[in-house]
Amino acid sequence: MKKRWPGFLLILVLLAAWEGASAAHLIDSLTFPRVTVIFESWWRSLVTQGELTRQLMPSLGRIFMGFALAAIVGVPLGLLMGTISMVYRLLEPITEFIRPIPSSAYIPVAILFLGIGNEMKVFVVFLACMFPILLNTYGGVRGVDPVLIDTGRTFGLSRTRALWQIILPAALPSILTGMRISLGIALIVAVVAEMITGNSGIGYFILDMQRIFRVPEMFAGIFTLGLLGFLINFIFLRLEGYFLRWRGTSVET
């Protein structure tokens, strides 16, 4: 953390430059309101009046719900694909076909099946999070060293116990990487889905504020997303550092 102060200083300098340029009307103060104005409306919409907070909660709910479902389905499926070649042969083609489709392209289809409510957004987040988790789990399992597998065999471990005691922990770094990638994607997809359906969530809030020309609130929403992404990643890296403390390499936060 200590070595990162130049980066934080740069952010402050840029914000100050923005503030100055807007105050001096060097940039259009309607499109780029002064930073102090943005922070003021941020405070208001987040704390005093709470309209941003009210929209933030459903977004967080669907991000974590979709992510959790993806982990619950993706990790076991990835373990099965990595350990049982029949499952791999069955699922690999369909995975390779669905995976390259940008997750936002599912949204129109999902609306047809699930409407524009919360279920649809959770589903889209789930689908988008699934593939990084699935593929990283599968890749992690395939990458387990044969010597480690043979070590389990020489100790007479059953296949089930080898899965729990050897394959899962050995693949854990890769699984966690998949989860971290997914969390970033979850945020993007949730916001896009909310913008398209336009009824709730921070994505809806940002678009709505832009439409009714409450530009400071729009920026407040965007800053909130930035901060949220940063916090989620920060917390996840801490968790990763804890679960992978046996690797002995300090994780960059």
Next chain:
Amino acid sequence: MSEIATASAGAVDPRLGPPIIEVRQAVKRFTVNGQPMTVFDGLSCSIEQGSFLSIVGPSGCGKSTLLKLISGLEPATDGEILFNGNRVDGPASGMIYVFQQYTKSIFPWRTVIENVAFGLQSHRKKLSAKEADDLCRHYVKLVGLEGYENFYPYQLSGGMQQRVVIARALICEPEVLLMDEPFSAVDALTRAILQELVLKIWQTIPVTILFVTHDVEEAVFLSNRIISLSKAPARINDDVSIDLAYPRDQIATRGQDHFHALSQRLFSSIFLQEKAGHADPQV
């Protein structure tokens, strides 16, 4: 008095029992890059209980493959391996394989004591938590890692990691320990210390050790019998009884003329084969 004197002088090995492992007409064929390769074409040998048997031979002769066949980790193409009179087909309980690549065999997510406990969990289940913990600590101590119980493998040197792997194997009380070049990746001094450790363990607990090494002097120092394999398809080129007194000492034993004579005899036959192999354009 005289009995004690004889014991301390150390007979070759008073503990040799009936054959525990019998290799009968073992055949092993591989396909390497589409080329069929015969490693063994009817190899037979018999290993007595309580032996410290080393397998030496030129590189690529199938020393490790023989160990893998005996362990049941790899199936023989033909012939059979008997362990206590029972045919080996799959990893047999009672035999533990110690891999050359200890860094890949140790569980990096488990601490020293947890790695050792893994061996215990996989074999004996009827212990209370306290008894299990005491037993793990005993084996950690046996390999000289007292005080390092809660260290993760990344915090240990290579020699210490190999000690963990040995403790994890010993806690299962295996009848046979199969060691595949276990000390080839550690420095010379650590190797000498680990050799003494393994000898001490072999003399303390009833275990048969099969030891693969490319280092002839290591084999002579440790074993009571050495099998020297020829190049593939390997047959037994030499079967030498090592009649140096136990307990052996890194300095005293290695200083004996007989030690050098034995090493010389084994080394020259392996070296000549290795050299002949290098003239071969295939190598």
